[in-house]
Amino acid sequence: MSEERPDDYQAGSPARLALDVLAHKWTLLIVLALKRGPLRFSRLQASVAGVSSEVLSTSLRELERDGIIERLDYATAPPRVEYDLTELGATLCEPAKAIRAWADAHGAAVLAARHRYDQLPRN
């Protein structure tokens, strides 16, 4: 079956590129955080617990470059900037939902496996 061929994901192919975007550590958490609407940087950082300002800034710039999010600069005084999903970024909500369902259902099993592994004698 053609849908079973991992060999399609050669380095440099558009599909592989897209997989790499999704495989970035913070992409999913940022997309999940923006699902309900635009957020300021500080609110976004609070939603993506554990991310530093520097790493979040870099991630947002990369996701902007990839067309997933946009930076809304309202040019008001005082300045107000928000981040939002683009139309392309909104298409990520579907796989993000599947991933999230998996994480909710199997997170505890992964944690248990990790504990078991760490208690095995190593030779």
Place this chain on the structure above:
Amino acid sequence: MSEERPDDYQAGSPARLALDVLAHKWTLLIVLALKRGPLRFSRLQASVAGVSSEVLSTSLRELERDGIIERLDYATAPPRVEYDLTELGATLCEPAKAIRAWADAHGAAVLAARHRYDQLPRN
């Protein structure tokens, strides 16, 4: 709606841990490569184009620790070792399919966005 709360994914929670497993650069490609059955290291490396032996070894050990894959050592002469998805790992095929569909459908759009961004004048 409770399914909309990114705040559930606090650092250290099982769901966040599971998201981190999925967000690892090579997890998806390895899972997609093993969907059809066990593979030897060399065949797996060929399927996950662009991964070095060292990085693939490390990734496989981490995924084994997380209960996603298992190492099948047949103890034959000459030695034969294969890698396979565990029952838990097989549950990843569903989100992997959703991600893959997204990558296939939107990879070109991400690439185009990236080109556009790189051609914008920076100030």
